Amino acid sequence: MQKHMETSLMLTEELKQLKSTWEQLIKESPQLRIRDAAQKLGVSELSLLMTDIGNGVTRLEGNLQELFKELPKLGKVMALTRSDACVLEHKGNFQKIEINGEFPNGIGTVIGPIEQRVFFSAWRYGLVVEKETPRGPSRSFQFFDKQGDAILKVFAQNDTDMEAFYQIKSLYEAAYQDPYVALESFETPEYETNIDIKAFASDWANMKDTHEFFGMIRKYKLHRQEALRLIGKEYAYQIAIDNLEKVLNHASETQVPIMIFAGNRGNIQIHQGKVKVIRMMGDWLNVLDPRFNMHLDLAQIKHAWVVKKPTEDGIVTSIELFDHNAQLAAQFFGLRKPGLRENQDWAALVNSFESIV
Secondary structure: OOOOOEOOOOOOHHHHHHHHHHHHHHHHOOOOOHHHHHHHHOOOHHHHHHOOEOOOEEEEOOOHHHHHHOHHHHEEEEEEEEOOOEEEEEEEOOOEEEEEOOOOOOEEEEEOOOEEEEEHHHOOEEEEEEEEEOOEEEEEEEEEOOOOOEEEEEEEEEEEOHHHHHHHHHHHEOOEOOOOOOOOOOOOOOOOOOOOHHHHHHHHHOOOOOOHHHHHHHHOOOOHHHHHHHHOOOOEEEEOOOHHHHHHHHHHHHOOOEEEEEEOOOEEEEEEEOOOOEEEEOOEEEEEOOOEEEEEEHHHEEEEEEEEEOOOOOOEEEEEEEEOOOOEEEEEEEOOOOOOOOOHHHHHHHHOOOOOO
């Protein structure tokens, strides 16, 4: 049955002014990305997009978890997920999606050329964004949390099934294209400042799997970075941030496969495999491979940590990056499969970095 579409409300003077200011900002800085424009204007990215409702921006409604399960029908796409400091972009298919739990509390796992861990409890808004750009038409599904921050963007490519794209759009298109969103802030978590250090250290030393880490810091109500500070240098210590360029150059030169994790409240995107083309551009450390791009803003990184987690397969060594708001920006591992020891070339490289504190 075809939906009855109603015309959206006229923009209020406030939204008209926001739209005008945004357009002027774009004229002054044509390369400015929408996320950076939103920060400059002190609004959310979602709020900017909603000023174009009915003009290339379409509001979606319904069960976003079910919509997500439709994405494999698109074929090849580009999936973009980011933290404040790190952007991961993968070209490929949503090959296999598994979801446990009902919306809005389901947790999804994406396996294939695009790999993700999805937390639907953070998903609130969905849009289709269709724009003409100097590089040609841009068509995407975009998802946002209750603050209006982007969770995931899925961009059509030349070989995307556009018939499937518009079928999904039609199925979830909101009957009423309302430009207004009632944004909400996330509550600031409360953390403990006085814990049983001996018990915490024992739990860390007796981890059997890296996935136990999150449950452990939740048990002690610790901020992730505070947990690293408390555990001591046997398991965690700070290193110089410029070691990140060394890590990626080494991975490129030796072709040792690595893992990169980056994301936000609603989605973690994961790269598994080799990296080839590494470029520093100003403050940005980039991987520029045909099917995978990473853009890491080193100016946003305040602390870099080497972290060692015990498992049944031996120590797993990673590098964790935190931004100026003490938020986890990205993680780097040597590629490892369950049941196997970590790559010793990776471990030797990371262990060669000296503690700076």
